[in-house]
Amino acid sequence: MRIYVCGPTTYDYIHLGNARPFVVFDTIRRYLEFIGYEVTYIQNFTDVDDKIINRAKELGEDPLVLSARFIEEYYKDASALNIKKASKHPKVSDHLPEIIEMIEKLIQGGHAYEVDGDVYFHIPAFESYGRLSGRTLEDLQAGARVEVDNRKKHAMDFALWKAAKKGEPAWDSPWGPGRPGWHIECSAMALKYLGEQFDIHGGGQDLIFPHHENEIAQSEACIGSGPMAKYWIHNGFITINQEKMSKSLGNFFTLRQILEKFSGEVIRFYLLSTHYRSPLDFDDSKLEAARKGLERLRTSRQLLQEKLDQKLEKEPVESESLPQIHALKEQLQKTKDGFYEAMNDDFNTALALSLLFDLARETNSLLHQNISFTSAEVRALLQEVKETFDSFTTVFGLQFESVKNEDQEGVVDGLLQLIIAIRAEARKKKDWATADQIRQGLDQLGILIEDTAQGTRWKKK
Numbered sequence: 268m269r270i271y272v273c274g275p276t277t278y279d280y281i282h283l284g285n286a287r288p289f290v291v292f293d294t295i296r297r298y299l300e301f302i303g304y305e306v307t308y309i310q311n312f313t314d315v316d317d318k319i320i321n322r323a324k325e326l327g328e329d330p331l332v333l334s335a336r337f338i339e340e341y342y343k344d345a346s347a348l349n350i351k352k353a354s355k356h357p358k359v360s361d362h363l364p365e366i367i368e369m370i371e372k373l374i375q376g377g378h379a380y381e382v383d384g385d386v387y388f389h390i391p392a393f394e395s396y397g398r399l400s401g402r403t404l405e406d407l408q409a410g411a412r413v414e415v416d417n418r419k420k421h422a423m424d425f426a427l428w429k430a431a432k433k434g435e436p437a438w439d440s441p442w443g444p445g446r447p448g449w450h451i452e453c454s455a456m457a458l459k460y461l462g463e464q465f466d467i468h469g470g471g472q473d474l475i476f477p478h479h480e481n482e483i484a485q486s487e488a489c490i491g492s493g494p495m496a497k498y499w500i501h502n503g504f505i506t507i508n509q510e511k512m513s514k515s516l517g518n519f520f521t522l523r524q525i526l527e528k529f530s531g532e533v534i535r536f537y538l539l540s541t542h543y544r545s546p547l548d549f550d551d552s553k554l555e556a557a558r559k560g561l562e563r564l565r566t567s568r569q570l571l572q573e574k575l576d577q578k579l580e581k582e583p584v585e586s587e588s589l590p591q592i593h594a595l596k597e598q599l600q601k602t603k604d605g606f607y608e609a610m611n612d613d614f615n616t617a618l619a620l621s622l623l624f625d626l627a628r629e630t631n632s633l634l635h636q637n638i639s640f641t642s643a644e645v646r647a648l649l650q651e652v653k654e655t656f657d658s659f660t661t662v663f664g665l666q667f668e669s670v671k672n673e674d675q676e677g678v679v680d681g682l683l684q685l686i687i688a689i690r691a692e693a694r695k696k697k698d699w700a701t702a703d704q705i706r707q708g709l710d711q712l713g714i715l716i717e718d719t720a721q722g723t724r725w726k727k728k
Contacts, residue, residue: 291502294663315452348522454486533558
């Protein structure tokens, strides 16, 4: 399975709207790998672009240095969201030979022309232009908001190569020094790493036109056949007060800002809780709801693990006859069947996640029964629930079992158990002030104390 996803233009920190496609397509990749596909996943970095040049001028910085800095910042944000690195993260600046070669082929084939060091793609020369967006050339020309350039053969022709301007980065080419236009980079890199045709091309809804439309025209005109990609997948916008989140509108929150309030796992869960094609309106209350929902799943998984970790004091007995056991068996099968059905139906993560909540609810119903859980059948059922839960949450990129240094984890757990024991002794002596002080102190450190019938537990908030 070969996938190409348009990556960030690296001139600033990514905002939540940028993050959505990266989480969505990371999850699609994870699911395809989960069901047995070997996936080659390409996500580019646009490190040569007008936005980068303008930002570098504002900061008095070299454009490529600025871009390299924000590529590293992207990796930090992606790590916070548990986004896997692509099979390859190609950069425009590393692929000038491939871009120039592609432009030369387009000129030779009569699909592009050079004017004063600029090279343009001639849209009328590609008959099927507009098929992805459903627009005709006449519609595009009538609604065009492009700067008039009398050098162009057609008003909608777009730049493949831009002649060098003073103070901008430039590379040598057959048409003189300059730099590539925006659209040609993805066509050249997709061709190099995925071949003449690949399976899935992904990106945000805003890229359908003109970026992806232009990619199709360039790639198929160069190759002489098509389609470039078998499937095009586009995620919906994130909005604020029903208006698209974007840097140009100034109504955006960087991911860094949101990570100051919520964990990367909560943000990822929030982004997957709505079908990827649907718009998603942002506010803190929705992220808070996501945090609480994720915590319910985490608590269920923790209770399940605690029950399985209990040592048996006697040999397993025959199954205890409880309606909750039958209900959990039924829900487990529904969750398994429904998960694949939901994900196979246009990657419906929202529906698939709802099934995990159903499974957690039935599991909790059984776990709260006052029984010994010494039945071999029941313990096998709980183990199967745990394995199902873990495998499906891994597809969503959620890690309920943190991977940490085991020795350090043991020290932290031991210290907390000691603190809990001191608090329990204070409560026994009715020293409520000390007990409350311990609880409040731990709460300020992000540790929640829960007093249950089975004893006191702690967990991260």
